[in-house]
Amino acid sequence: MIAFSPNSAIGRLLLLRTIAIIVQLLMVLAGSLFFYKDVNLLPLLFVIALESVFQLASVYVYRHTHEAAPMGMLLQLLADIIFLTILLSLSGGASNAFVSLLLLPIVVGAVTIPRHFVLVIALSAITSYGYLFWHVPSDHIHHMDMTQHFFGMLINFVFSVLVIVFVVMALAKQLQQREKKLAQIRETQLKNEQLLALGAAAAQATHQLATPIATLTLLLEEVEEAYPEYPAWHDIGDVLSQCKKQLDGFRTQTEYLKQSPSQKAIAIGDVLSELSTLATMQYSAQLVVVDADNEADLVLTDPMLIPALLNIVANAARANELASKHEIGIYSFSKNRQWHLSIVDQGLGIEPHKLAKLGHDMVPSEHGLGMALVLSNATLERLEGKMTIENNPSQGATTRVVLPLTQTKL
Template identity: 45%
Template sequence: MLIKTDPAISRLLMLRSGAIVVQLIAVLSVYFLLDHQIALMPLLGVIAVEAVFQLASVFAYRQVNQAKPAGMLMQLTADVLFLTILLSLSGGATNAFVSLLLLPIMIAAITLGARGLAYIAVLAIAAYSLLLIKMPEHSMHQINMSGHFISMWVNFVLSACVIALVIGAMNRALQQRERTISKVREKQLRSEQLVILDGAAAQITHQLATPIANLQLLFEELLEEHPNNDVIQQMRIPLSQCRTQLDDFRMLSVQLRNKQTQVPIESKQLQVKLNDTLLLHYPDQQIIWLNEAPEATLQSDAMLFPAILNLLQNAVIANQKHAQMQLELSWQQPDVQSIAFVVRDFGAGFSPSQLAELGGQLMPSEQGMGIAVMLSNATFERLNGSLTVYNHPEGGAVAKVTLPLLTAETKA
C-alpha cells in the first residue's frame, strides 16, 4: 500500500506500525505475565488511538510521491505526543524507555530542515521535562533519587542537542554533495551531447562544402549564358549566404581550436549587431526595442552572438506560426554585476513539458526549439551566465539571458 509513497514518510509509517505492535505486546506482557499494576485500559486506549491515526496516515499518504515537510513535521509531532502520553501512564521519567524520545529527533535530523529539526528537538525536551516535573514526590525523594533523575534529564538534553547538531549537519552535507554530483553528472551528459552534435555538424558542413562549390560554378556558367534571366539572378543571394555561413563556421572552428574566444563586447555594439541581423534576415518582423542598451561591457566569445541569435530565430518562428509580426526586445540590469537581454514573442508560449526540459537536454518540438536552445544555454553557462524561459502573463514566450558584466578588475 506504501509502494508509491514518499520513501521518507513510508519508512516512518512502517516504523510506527512496528512500534504499535511492540507497545501492545509490552503492555499486555507487563500486566498479565509480570503481574505489574499498570493503567491497562488507558494504555490500550492510547495505543488504539495511535493505531487509528496510523491507518489514517497510511490512507492519506498512499499515493503521495513527495510529502511536504509540514506533513512529516505533523507525523513526528504525533509520535512525540503519543510516546509522551504512554510514558506518563507507565512511570513517566522513571520508565526505562524514556530515551525513545530521542528517536523522533534522529528521524527529523535526516528528513527535515533546520527549523523543523529544532522544533522536534525542543518538543522532545519539553516532553521529557514535563514527565520529570509530574513525577510523584515520593519517587523523587525515595533514597534521594532526585539528583539521579535530574542528571538523566541533563543527559537527555545533551544527547538531543548532539543528535540534532551532528546528524543534522551530516545530513545537510550529504544533500549538498548529492546536489553537486547531480549537477556535475547533468553537465557531463550535456557535454557529451554537445560533442556528438559538434562532430555531426562539422561532418555535415564538410560534406556540404563541395556541393555548394559545384552549385556556384553552375551558377556562374548559367549567368554567362543567360545574363538577363531573373530566375538565375535570384540564385545569387542564397548561394552567397551559404558561402558566408560556411566561411563563418570555418573561422569559428579555428577560433575554438586556438581558444581565441574570450573577447569583451559593448552591450550597445551587441544591440546594433543583433538589430542589423534581424532586419536583414527577417524584414517582415517588427523589431521593438523597449529601451536602449546601457553603458556596459560583457565577456563574450565566438558563440555568444549565434547563441542569442538562436533565441531570436525561435521567437520569429513562434510568431510566424501564429501570424504575429512583432518582437519585443529589452535590457534589464538585475544588479551591479550583471545585465539581462530579454526577448518576447507573441506566439503560443511554452508548454509545461518545454518549460521543464528546455535548455537541459535534446527534445523534439514543432517550433524548432530544443537543440538550438540547449546549445545557447551551454554557451551562456560557459560565460557564467544563465538562460531563463517563461510564459508572459499577456501571452507569448519570454527568454531572458543574464550575463556578468566586466569590471575594471576583470578587464585588467
C-alpha cells in the same frame, strides 16, 4: 498497492513504528512475566493496541502517497511522542529505563522535516519528559533518595535534545546541499552530453552538405553560361553563396571550440552593431529597432556570442512572420555591473507549459525542437550569463539576456 517505499521518509517512519510496536509488546509481556509481576497489563496492552490501530490507519491513508508532506510527518511524530509518553507514564514515568526513547522522534524529525517543525517536536518531547518527571511514583523517588538522580536525568535529556536539534539538523542540511550540488552536476553533465551529441550531428551534416553545395555552384556556373538570359541566376547564386558562408562560419566556430576558448572584452555598442547588421541582412523583411544607453560599457565575449544572440533574433523573426508582424525590438542597459539585453517580438506568444523548458530542454513544436535556444543558452552560461523567456502582457514574447560587465580590455 502501497505507493511509498521503505526508502522514503514516511516509509522509514512507519517501518520503525512497526518494529517499535512489536518490541513494546514483547517488553511489556516479558517485564510482567519475569520482572514486575504486579504490573497492570491491561492499560499497557490497550495503549499498544491503540497505537497499532493508528499505525494501520496511517498505512491506509498514505498508501497512495510516495512521500508525506511536512505537516503530515509532524503529526506522525507527535503521535509517537504521545503514545510513548502514555506507555512510560503507566510504567514508572521518568524512572523507566526507556525514557530516552523520546529522543527518537527528534532525530527522525531533524532529517525529514523543516526546522520550525523540528522545534515543535523538541519542545513536545521536553514537555513530555517534564510531565513524566513530575509524575514519577513517590515510592521510586523516596527509595534511596533518587530525586537528584532524576533531576540530573531531566537536565541530561534537555541537553541531548539541544545537541540533536542543532547538530543533526546542521548535518542534514549539509547532506541536502551536497545532494543538490550533485544533482546539478549530473544535470549539467547530461546537458553537456546532449550538446556534444548535437554538435557531432551538426558537424556531420555540415560535412555532408559541403560537397552538394560545391557541386550546385559548379552546375550553376555551367547553366548560367548556357542560358545567360534567365533572370533568377543571380538570386540562386546569392542563396548558394549564403549557404557556403554559413558552412564556412560553422567550420570556423568548430575550430575555435577545439582549442582552449579565449575571451576578450568588447564594447556593447560593437556587439549590438554587428548583431543588428546580421539580423537586417538575414531577415530583410523585419525592422530591427535598437535602443541602447550603454554602448561604451565592456562585456566579456567570444566568437560564439554573436551567433547565440542571432539565434534569439531568428526566433523573434519567425514569431513575427507567423503573426504577420515586422518589428523586432532590441533594448540594452546596464545595471549592477551587468548587461541586460531584451529582444522583443510581436508574435503570438509562447505556450505557458513550454516557457520553463525553452533554452534548457528540447521542446518539440511545429517549427522545430528549440535546439537553437538550447545552444544559445549553453553559450551564455559558459560566459557566466543567463537567459529567460517570458510572454508580454499584450502580445509577443521577450527574451532577456544578462551578462557580467568588465572594466578591462583583454
